Amino acid sequence: MDFKSKLLNDAVEQMSSLPGIGQRSALRLVLHLLDQSEKEVNDFTKAFINLKEHLNFCDKCYHITEQKTCEICRNPSRSDELICVVQDVRDLLAIESTQQFYGKYHVLGGVISPMDGIGPNDIKVNELKERIINEKTTEIILALPATMEGDTTNFYIYRKLQEVKVNITLISRGIGVGNQLEYIDELTLGKSLLDRSIYKTNISN
Amino acid sequence: MDFKSKLLNDAVEQMSSLPGIGQRSALRLVLHLLDQSEKEVNDFTKAFINLKEHLNFCDKCYHITEQKTCEICRNPSRSDELICVVQDVRDLLAIESTQQFYGKYHVLGGVISPMDGIGPNDIKVNELKERIINEKTTEIILALPATMEGDTTNFYIYRKLQEVKVNITLISRGIGVGNQLEYIDELTLGKSLLDRSIYKTNISN
Structure with missing residues (x-):
């Protein structure tokens, strides 16, 4: 125009x-x-x-901060042993708003996506590995998007950390709270059946 | 947040x-x-x-301009006798993009809407009247939105101009080009029946 x-x-x-x-x-x-x-x-x-x-990026986790190291990384009451790996700052803020996570974060700055020209070297995976070794992290939670790119990145991180002693966990996938089953896509519904958890059991061990 | x-x-x-x-x-x-x-x-x-x-507003028509008077008002090949009255600059630009109008414009800066606190004195109707008298305009086209507020403003302008010798016309309302009849609201469809125009006739006058 x-x-x-x-x-x-x-x-x-x-x-x-x-x-x-x-x-x-x-x-x-x-x-x-x-x-x-x-x-x-x-x-x-x-x-x-x-x-x-x-505003710049935290020198440890790459969250945004007005100082050198972000408020979350500087918070002594948050565990160093647990790191939640996220795609970007928005996802970090989304998880923070749940108030369910008391560890630290690691912002990758993207997920591997050849279509968008984002390769393994464009995201902060080497920095993550270094952190895990230096900070003696015991568990990392992969909280990347449930897309092909997210899954690729999950696998890349897993391979990259093979020689490092750390538990790697994945946030659960399944039906969203409040959702009707009939409107859920079949992949998610199938996954939620496979990943079912014990609700109550009458069978004594 | x-x-x-x-x-x-x-x-x-x-x-x-x-x-x-x-x-x-x-x-x-x-x-x-x-x-x-x-x-x-x-x-x-x-x-x-x-x-x-x-950027400021044209001293004649209240369109935006980088000078005192806007390009359209300064254009000698555009007729002074025909003024198209619009709600705002966006509507003016929409009409300009049709390339179907060669007169001048008058931007009211809103339509009368008591709910939004916009009264008759908040829009440039007095300025319009003055222009019509000074520029010897022969026709004004009301191109305001087809809403209750637009209709109220149309009527207010008509009353305001009762003692001025000028033709007042209204842009046509009806079904949009390319629209299917079944999806059109009944008010519009009813109006398009009432406002029908002659297509072809075999009856000789």
Whole structure:
């Protein structure tokens, strides 16, 4: 689209460079910004400049942090022996929000995906191995997406850690809490049958 | 959501201040920006700062422009006698993209909507009346949304212009090009029957 204004074209182009924002949405957002006061637009842009300037990646787990090492890694009440391996910061935040995990994290920065040009050297697997050896980790939990790329990465990590003494576990896959069975895809439903757990038993051992 | 980082919280809050962007999407967009180079983030923010600084509203039709009067109003090959009244800049751009209109525009800046606190004095109707009188306009086309608010505004404009000699027309309402009749709501379908036009006739006058 050409809006016959370089400024508007530029702004729409920048806005639509964000993932999932098409040209029409971008125009809507840009015109919304244009309706705001100069101060509000300044605050809007400053937030991203500040973020980029002062936020960096934790030197241990690659989570985002305003310091050298992130808050989670610096927290002495969280166990060093348990590391949860995640794809990205969003997944880390999702797990944090469950309040069910009290170990540390390791953010890979992606999963192996030849289609997207992401190879084993583009993700932080060597750094993970080093950490496990140095920090005497006893268990790593693989919490990568349940996709082909996630599974490939799981297997790559497993192979990479073969000579390291550490338990490797995988988050469970099955039907989601609150889901109706009829709407679940057959692969997930099949997996949830195979991975069934004991509920109660009357048979004495 | 609290991301335990003021910078991240601020950035997500600013991003989710945009219409239609929730907290989850905002986080995704902000983390995308964080992945970009410092130059790219600067370019991103500068586009909006420039837009706000140098773009303003045309002193005649209230379209956006980098000058005092917009390109459309300055174009001598476009008729002054025909003014198309639209709700906002997006609707103007939508009509421009049809390449079917060679008159001028008048951007109201909204439609009357008591629920949203927009009254008759919040939209540029007095300015429209003045223009019609000064520019000797012969026809105005009301191209407002086909909603209750749009209809209210149409009627308000009609009343406001009662003593002015000008033809007031309304863009046609009916079934969209390429639409199947079975999926069209009954109000629209009913209207398209009432507003039918002559296709061909064998009856000689």
